[in-house]
Amino acid sequence: MTANDRPTISIVLPCRNEERYIGACLESILATTYPLDRIELLVVDGMSEDRTREIVAEYATRRSTIRLLDNRRCITPAALNMGIRAATGEVIMRMDAHVVYPPQYIPRLIDALQTSDADNVGGVILTLPADPSTMARAIAIGLSHPFGVGNAYFRIGVGAPRWVDSVPFGCFRRELFDRVGLFDEDLIRNQDDEFNLRLIKYGGRILLLPDVISYYFARRSLPDLARMYYQYGYYKPLVARKVDGVMTWRQLVPGLFVLTLIGTIVFAPVLLVRRVGLATAAAYVVTLLACVVGAVRRHGWRCALALAAVFPTIHFSYGFGSLRGAFDHLVQRRAARRDPTVVPLSR
Numbered sequence: 357m358t359a360n361d362r363p364t365i366s367i368v369l370p371c372r373n374e375e376r377y378i379g380a381c382l383e384s385i386l387a388t389t390y391p392l393d394r395i396e397l398l399v400v401d402g403m404s405e406d407r408t409r410e411i412v413a414e415y416a417t418r419r420s421t422i423r424l425l426d427n428r429r430c431i432t433p434a435a436l437n438m439g440i441r442a443a444t445g446e447v448i449m450r451m452d453a454h455v456v457y458p459p460q461y462i463p464r465l466i467d468a469l470q471t472s473d474a475d476n477v478g479g480v481i482l483t484l485p486a487d488p489s490t491m492a493r494a495i496a497i498g499l500s501h502p503f504g505v506g507n508a509y510f511r512i513g514v515g516a517p518r519w520v521d522s523v524p525f526g527c528f529r530r531e532l533f534d535r536v537g538l539f540d541e542d543l544i545r546n547q548d549d550e551f552n553l554r555l556i557k558y559g560g561r562i563l564l565l566p567d568v569i570s571y572y573f574a575r576r577s578l579p580d581l582a583r584m585y586y587q588y589g590y591y592k593p594l595v596a597r598k599v600d601g602v603m604t605w606r607q608l609v610p611g612l613f614v615l616t617l618i619g620t621i622v623f624a625p626v627l628l629v630r631r632v633g634l635a636t637a638a639a640y641v642v643t644l645l646a647c648v649v650g651a652v653r654r655h656g657w658r659c660a661l662a663l664a665a666v667f668p669t670i671h672f673s674y675g676f677g678s679l680r681g682a683f684d685h686l687v688q689r690r691a692a693r694r695d696p697t698v699v700p701l702s703r
Contacts, residue, residue, distance in 0.1 A: 363446040363466065365395045366530075368439030370432050371453035372402030375411060377573060382415050382422070384456040390463045392421055398442055399453075400425045400435035408453075433539040433547040440533055448533070450525045450548075455481075456571045464568045465527040468517075475532055475560035476552065478523025479568030480513050486576035494662030495581055496574045497655060501663075503647045504670050506609070509564055520564045522552045524572075536560070540598060546591040553599045578665060582673040589677025594685040611682065613640070614675030644668070 399412045416422040427435040440448055468477045483499045485492035498504040505511045510524050536558045539547045575581045592607050620633020644667055651660040
C-alpha cells in the first residue's frame, strides 16, 4: 500500500496546563512512521494558564500538520467534540497530552482498525512516574497493579488481542460518530467510559492490542491522585444513569467497600454488621500487606511503604467519590459539577 492509499487521520488532542508534557507528546506524534502528510493534529486547548499554548503555537509555526483550537469550556468532552467537528480525516484518533507514543503506535492502530471488525481500537498504557521521587514511583506502580486498578486490562496488560469494554484513548472510523453520537459534555470525567458503553449498546466492538503501548506519566503526589480518583468515582453513577447500567462490576467495589465500613461504624452495636465489617476490613488489610511485602524485593522497602499509602488513596477516594456521585446523580438528580479549574483535561 502506497502512502497515498493510507487513510487520512485526524488526531484530537485535548490539553490544559500541560507545559511539562506537551512538547514530548508532540515530538513523539511527529516521529511516527505513518506519513505525516496524511495526518492533521488538532490540539484543543482548554485556555491554559501556563506555557502550553505558547509551546503548541511554536510547533504549529514549524509544522503545518498541527492546528491549535480554543476550548473555552475548558472540559475534555467539549474539547473532543470540537476536534471531531473540525476534523477532516477519514479516521479520528483520540490522544492525550500526558502521554508519549512510540513511532509504530499510529500505524498499528490504523492497521488493526482496517483489518478487524472493531469499531474502536486501542493499546496498553505503561505508567511511568512523574518524577524520580519515591512517592511518584509508588503511584506509577499502584496504577499498574491489579490490587490498585482491578482487571482494567489496558492498565495491567494482556497476553493477546482481546475484546474489552474500554480502551484508554481510541481510534475510530469517522462515520462511527454519525451512528452513535459525540461525547457527552455532562461528563467532565469518564466520558470515554460512557461513549464506549454506548458504542457497545449500538452493537459495536472494542479491541485492545497488547503490543501497542503508550507511556503515561502518572500524578506526582497523593493529593493529586486522590483528587483524580475521587472525580472518577463521582462521575461513574452519572454514566450508569445515562446508559442504564454499569460497564463492569469492579467499578462498584470501592463504593461498596467504603459503604460497608461506614455501616460498621454506624451500626456497630449490631453483632452481625460488626462482624461483616471487621471481616471486610481485615481482608483488606491482609491483602494490602501482602502486596506491600511482595513489592519490597522488586521496588525496595521505601517504595513498598509508599504503596501502603497509594492503594488506600485510590480505593477510598474512588469509593467516597462514587457514593457522593450516587447521592447527587441518582438520588437528588443534581446537575453534574462543572469546575474545570480543578479538573485537569488529561487522564
